[in-house]
Amino acid sequence: MLGDRDDAPPPPDNPDAHGAIPKVVPPLPRENKRARNLPWQTAFHWLxxxxxxxxxxxxxxxxxxxxxxxxxxxxxWLLFRFDLEYALLPALAGFLVVGPLVANGLYEKSRQLEQGDDVTFTQMLFVKPAAGHAALFMGVLLLGLFMLWLRAAVLIWALFFGIAPFPGMDEIISTLFLTPTGWGLLLVGGAVGALFAAFAFAISVFAVPMLLVERTDAMSALGISMAMVWNNRAVMIAWGAIVMVLFGIAIVTALVGLILIFPVLGHATWHAYRAIRADDRQEGETERMFVRPA
Structure with missing residues (x-):
């Protein structure tokens, strides 16, 4: 009989369906373990x-x-001394790329304060990340991204103004803001710079403090940081806007504002990491996204 053959089709899952196509049942909702559902105003609490x-x-x-x-x-000063003024604006924008890396000592102070300890300036300068060489590799990645942004900025300039000597800061300001070509450069350069800044912010804002306290690899920290930002977009967009505004104030004050602004942002970023990273992970449990532990 047909039912006794080895190649007979399997019986239906529901014998009472009488050949009807079963309904497609959507999967049950799963808890998003990286979402903290924090209101955007939480960014001011971190500040x-x-x-x-x-x-x-x-x-x-x-x-x-x-x-x-x-x-x-x-x-x-070195940029002006060696006639590299054309790299000034990209370098200022690129500071946001390497900023999280430079703030490592500030994360360490905030971490020690949580434990009731004080740190010295020397301890802040010579921090020993729990991730070891992975933290150094993260620094190389961020510096590489910074150099890539500088090269992209030079190419954008060449697309609009050709291969010509840089006219100097006095002329470039009027050229950028008073000519259609300058407006085009600002529009395209701003858009490309925003993409670089958003990407760098997402991969580094939590990766660097993560490598400070967790034994993981740089690529996993990079991916986890991006996932944390993506799953907490509202509060992280607000935090990114605060960073941009305060950094703009630092530029307007000829960088003198960095003396106060940079430490505040560094300490606040640690509190952002502590608020969004899961408690069990903050205790140092190993988690890998790209490289699985042996």
């Missing part, structure tokens, strides 16, 4: 927490901010 950390034992944080200002001012 206040960063301000509080700054003024708790303020000397190391202020020295850190002064060091960042001095190095930034030195880089700007």
């Amino acid at each position: 206040r927490a960063g301000w509080s950390d700054l003024w708790h034992n303020p000397v190391p944080s202020l020295l850190y901010g002064i060091a960042v200002f001095v190095v930034s001012a030195l880089i700007v």
Whole structure:
């Protein structure tokens, strides 16, 4: 009989369906373990927490901010000294790419404050990440992204103004804001720069503090950071806007504002990481997205 043959079709899952196509049942909703459902106003709580950390034992944080200002001012001076003014605006924008990496010592201070300890300026400068060499590899990745942005900025300039000597800062300001070609450059350059900034923000804002306290690899930290940002978009967009506004204030003040702004943002970013990263992961449990542990 047909039912006894080895190649006979399997019986239907529901014998009472009488040959009808079963309904497609949607999968049950699953909990999103990376979403914290935080309102966007939470970003201001992180900022206040960063301000509080700054003024708790303020000397190391202020020295850190002064060091960042001095190095930034030195880089700007070197750009003018060696006739590289054309890289000034891209370099200022690219500071947002490497900023999370530079703030490692500020994350360490906030972490120690949570444990009831104080840190010295020397301890903030010579931080030992739990991830070891993976933190160094993350730094290489961010510096590579920064160099890629600088090259993209040069190419965008060449597309609009051709292969010509840089006219100098005095002329470039009027050219950018008073000519149609300048407007086009600002529009395209701003759009491309925004893409670079958004990508760099997503992959680094939590990856660097993660590597400080968790034993994981750089690529996993990068992917986890992006997933955390994506699943908490409202509050992270608000936080990104706060970072942009404060960094704009620092530029308007000829970078002097970095002495206060950079430490506040660094401490606040640690509190953002603690708020969004799951508690069991914050304790240092290993998690890999791309490289599975042996």
